[in-house]
Amino acid sequence: MALQKSYTDNTGVIHANAYHNISDIVYSKRDNEVFANINIYHNKQARDDGYDPIIIAQYKTSIIGTVEDAVEAMDGGDGIRPYIYTRLKTLPEYDGAIDV
16 A cells, blocks of 8 residues: 655656655554654656655654554554555645555
8 A cells, every 4th residue: 555646856856656655653652643654756666666765754643542443443453554544645745645
């Protein structure tokens, strides 16, 4: 699972079919927050071919209830990744992102 969304890098290059893939997730039980690193590639083929990401973005979100509640509510217990992708799509910078 990943998201496809246009991305403009810091040099102004537009990556029209950028592939946004969660690489790491850390759950802070103390703060009830999830931290995710999102690798952004030129496109899915670049990721599949083993190229480095354009950038690694970081995302932080609070969990409503417990992490177990969030996982169960959002994706039927399949893991936390679908929950984070769903939360990402609520952000303005991910408006119009599609699941790939």
